[in-house]
Amino acid sequence: MTVTRLSFPYGESIQWFSPEQITNLPTPPFQEWLLSTCSLTQKLKKHCTHFEVRVLGEDTLIPPAKEAFGCESMWIREVLLVLDGIPWIFARTLIPGQLLEKKQQEFLGLGVRPLGELLYSKDEFVPGRIEVAHFEACSKIAKLAGSLQQDVSQELWGRRRYFQYETEQLVVSEVFLPAAQEAIAKL
Numbered sequence: 001m002t003v004t005r006l007s008f009p010y011g012e013s014i015q016w017f018s019p020e021q022i023t024n025l026p027t028p029p030f031q032e033w034l035l036s037t038c039s040l041t042q043k044l045k046k047h048c049t050h051f052e053v054r055v056l057g058e059d060t061l062i063p064p065a066k067e068a069f070g071c072e073s074m075w076i077r078e079v080l081l082v083l084d085g086i087p088w089i090f091a092r093t094l095i096p097g098q099l100l101e102k103k104q105q106e107f108l109g110l111g112v113r114p115l116g117e118l119l120y121s122k123d124e125f126v127p128g129r130i131e132v133a134h135f136e137a138c139s140k141i142a143k144l145a146g147s148l149q150q151d152v153s154q155e156l157w158g159r160r161r162y163f164q165y166e167t168e169q170l171v172v173s174e175v176f177l178p179a180a181q182e183a184i185a186k187l
């Protein structure tokens with residue numbers, strides 16, 4: 001199975017933790033990537049010649065209860081961040097309808113431009129704390145990695161970050177695929 005728009009939405013209910021709650025955080029250098037507070041896109045671009053955002057899907061959907069944070073509908077965007085043709089990151093962004101209305105042109109007009117260009121280029125989006133999660137080989141995200149022809153030989157790690165805009169907040173989740181974990185370990 002290849003990951004296409006038919007896979008969207010690919011999200012699954014995920015248990016997120018603050019890093020302090022995790023005793024077996026990955027060791028450096030991967031730990032530094034997982035907890036980095038700067039734009040992931042900017043970090044990734046330094047490690048490739050060609051950077052690509054592959055949009056798996058974008059739509060306004062009823063979010064899973066655990067992710068709704070009181071919203072009836074949310075705009076969900078799922079992408080792969082691809083370095084020199086190799087998918088490194090599965091990223092999922094949830095934006096409440098009220099926030100989408102305020103910045104509709106910017107969000108709906110993103111296309112294959114990285115969301116980070118919007119979030120980090122202006123100080124109107126205030127980044128919050130980072131949470132982490134790990135995914136077993138049987139998880140849906142591991143199956144996504146498998147469909148990208150990436151063997152899941154170790155648990156996968158992801159991070160989630162809220163960004164505040166006025167009274168609303170969006171949330172960005174990024175999962176490091178096996179190719180990313182293997183490449184980062186060699187840096």
Ligand SMILES: C=C(O[C@@H]1C=C(C(=O)O)C=C[C@H]1O)C(=O)O
Pocket residue numbers: 038039040041042053077078079081089091092093113114115116117119172173174
């Ligand atoms: C938030 C950022 O934007 C990246 C790009 C995304 C997108 O285009 O949908 C989503 C998450 C991030 O990996 C970032 O660069 O840090």
